[in-house]
Amino acid sequence: MTAMFRRLSMLAAMLVAIGAAPPPAEGPRVLAAASLQESMTAAAEAWARAGHPRPRVAFAASSALARQAMAGAPADLFVSADEAWMDVLERGGRVRAGTRANLLGNRLVLVAPAASRVAVRLGRGGNLAAVLGTGRLAMADPAAVPAGKYGQAALERLGDWRAVSGRVVRAENVRAALALVERGAAPLGVVYATDARASRAVRVVAVFPAASHPPIRYPIAILKGATSADAAPFRAFLMGPRGRAIFARYGFVVR
Template sequence: MKYIFALLLSLLPGLTAAQGVTVFAAASLKEPLDQIALTQPDVTVTYAGSGTLARQVMAGAPADLVVLAHPDWMDALEQDDALLPGSRVDLLSNEIVLVAPQETPALDLTPGALTDALGPDGRLAIGLTASVPAGIYGRQALISLDLWDAVSNRLAETDSVRSALALVARGEAPLGLVYATDARVEPTLKVVARFPQGSHAPILYQAAVVRGENEDAAQALLLALQSPQGLTAFVGAGFLPAGQP
């Protein structure tokens, strides 16, 4: 993966030391996008929940490119006139899953199975269900599968999907609702249940250039991420092309 990004970005003359690109990206994208920072010193990536990043951009934070995990936050940026017109693109998709420690057996997505797995005092780690995309999708899925009433008062809501993953990895929550790609990066955990795609809105990561003095370099990087080589790097990290499955 590092080789792909190194080759790809080395071919972009716009990415020079004088035109370093600052990317604000959803926390779940950390592994593939970190390869940019490792192989191309002119790219800096900041990770957080998509809602947090969108609000920072609207407040004037110095981002050149945003990659967010829910269209609603891109809508907010467009309405704020923060994005370069015509630069917004669909980039990736994902799945949401339940993760638990390795010794945990597979779970049925039923109220009884979830409450049994949580135990008497355990909580379900999940991104903020009103603003963190994985939490938004997760709440939709839990409602769709008639699981919400069983767990709604037993949530440990966090500021990003990676924070939810960390709660489970540290043993502070017995279950976490995260993306399938997050589960791949934590060896102490495993997927114990997968949510059907039809139980929530399609998961869609979008990217766009932020208005400002660095639009050309940001646009060049965005084109690189959309290229077959760039998408191969994301797929290698477990992401799906936009529109799949």
């Protein structure tokens, strides 16, 4: 009876200890532009391997993420694919003062399915509309999504927009536009160079001149409602040498 009592006592003590143990620490909640999927995931994994709680990252169009943040969705960091949506959060009082900075840059390209043999010349005297034919041009929605806004600006500047605007299929984000080209639903698409690099199912057929659209900048900021103690350290990691090296490996322009 005494032995059984001792075993029961030990079991009770173990249960109490387990119940009293603090819950595992949670990493910062990050809202990140869809084009950052591979690179931000790699950065989060590198941070976790260094002994920190793994960041929890949600990827979507910057427009969708900014609206979520404005509506009060819990998050610690926001990384946008353009400055305009960060401006929205800043004007709305959602950004912690002094934490906004430009993290990355990118390039804009035109892609086709990998098996396609089309050759495209952009600009006046080019053949974009002719190559497109009756097909669709896949783009992130130019009305809201950064990649689409950059794309429309570039096509307008080069003189191609009027001829192709009626054939644009507006995707919810740049990765959705990429997917349309990958599966052959659209013969051409406008995406970031890093998106094209991440896919074996497409090839780059043209690169938009940098001067044809506003500079592609990815700002980062800590949100005013941040609660994670790792929000500032993870931001510093992303902006530091190790973080920048990860983004450079995925084709981003590091600043």
